Amino acid sequence: MSLDCGVFHTRYESDMGLRPRPLQRLRLGILALFVLVFPFVASPYWLDLANQVAIATVGAIGLNILVGYTGQISLGQGAFMAIGAYTAGLLALNFGVPWGASVFAACVVTAAAGTFFGLPSLRLKGLYLAIATLAAQEIVEWGMTNWTAVTGGTEAIVLPAPVLFGVRLNTGFNFYWLAVLAAAGTALFAANLMRSRIGRAFAAVRDQDVAASVIGVDVFRTKLLAFATSSFFVGLAGAMIAFHRNIVTWERFTLSTSIVFLAMIIVGGLGSIRGSFLGAALITLLPALITNVGRAIQDTAPQAASLLPYAQQAVFGVVIILFLIFEPRGLSKLWENAKDYFHVWPFAYRRGETRTG
């Protein structure tokens, strides 16, 4: 939690508030207004993309709680989302559980699974933990495709569309409200979590686990709690994916899913909720953007269409590399820089002059 440039708090309430300044409230208001108006003006294509961004935001915030806030690298995001999606899907399909209850069950089951896979963090950290979660991902992936009796193997599971107050949430417009609500709720929860005792413990474990244990943080318990909290929201994202298209297939939850979500929080900003959203938006919209560019130049360059998937893959990699080299703190930091610049304008301090002088 960084201090804003040029802002001096004079009261505790404003120091502790989530968004204490009028300008921050104004920006939040504008964002809320945009979110409310957007579905009425957007085409179904953009609505669908917005729904994907909202789902990705939930997943990215979940992953950020683990990786960004607590410093535990996980390559098992896809596996956790799979557990959420399959739990929700199978409960709704085979046992007729109402969709709301099955989504909640998915969150709880994923949290339990996450805690289990977090157990190696008792002994392993850094690189070794990353490799252990990679193995977990591969094992769950194998289970998804081979445990045919339960998951249906490589066949897709088709679910009934969720119904809320008599409205079937099978259109992009109807689903949008649910997705936005989930994303906003997750963001609010995470923001408050990081102001709490538990959130501070997460950050302490990330920054110096030995020091954290010296000041009385139970490191192992905190790590497990981070795995559980993170997986809860990752499971929510998985369940939302299941109900978004009313279909569950294993292809949505492979290792590349894990990588895409890691890319979101790297590009957006580790340990930042705003960053989780910005990263989720950029990484979700980037392939769509490239596809649109490809379609636009299709007439002049007919071979472009066949190159599209490769262009998407290469650009994805280039974006990750460029952010890591030039702005490791991601879009969130870029936004902060812009904000700070205008906040103290025209008295911004200029780096070049102070360095040479």
Added chain:
Amino acid sequence: MDIFLQLTVSGLSTGMIYALAAAGFVVIYKASDVINFAQGDLLLLGTYLIFLSVAQVGLPWSLGVAVTLLLAVAVALAVERLVLRPLVGEPIISMIMVTIGLSSVLRGVTGAIWGPNPRSFDSFLPAGDIVLGPATLSTARLLSIPIALAVLAGLGLFFRHTRDGIAMRAIADDQQAALSMGISIPRVFGVAWGLAAVSAAIGGIMLAGIVGVSPNVASIGLRVFPVVILGGLDSIAGAVIGGAVIGLLEVYVGFYVGHGLNLVVPYVVLVLVLMVRPYGLFGKEIIERV
């Protein structure tokens, strides 16, 4: 028994290709503490470069191999200089993600150039079979084992006897002390990436000879992790033993147990090793523990 022999040869030859990829991984990890998720893509690059120089340009085999190795080294050096060096000293997550990004770029570029379909061409490895008692063994696979072993032995000798190899071990041991003894760290990092590229490219060339050229080759990159964890992250000998064990385990389980279990068994081994002996069979017993 004859089937068992065939499985063993097939498993060992696959295992030696794993070992070549893993040895490159180990060299990079040893010198610069970078976990290279793009190792499989270096292998992929090797298969496509040999395909390019022999089948598409029409060079003779010996020249083609030389060109492939040179180009692979050039790519690796460029990657080290442009992508890895700005990130020296960054946290592990950045190192992991940057090599993942690199892997994505390499896959995108090779895919854009050579497309999704597998290609085949006349191998320099003889195509026939050798009949050994009751068993019929593929000559190409049989030959690939000593070739790989020779390359790996060469790497081992390099570490033991050359100036750069010893410098690399010094850096792995204590970077500060190595720096103060006048060892050029950028040079050693460059040599490490170059060697990793050579090792992976040779693996790729042999793969091109045995199974042909296809984008699926890159998936071997993930098989490297069970191999290096089993053998020890910083040991070439460990990479050889680990590669052989994982390769054999895959074919045995695939044949005698089935159910696609061969795909998952390396990772089960990985988890078991991490639980029991996280530094692997031959690794240094220094590990980040909590």
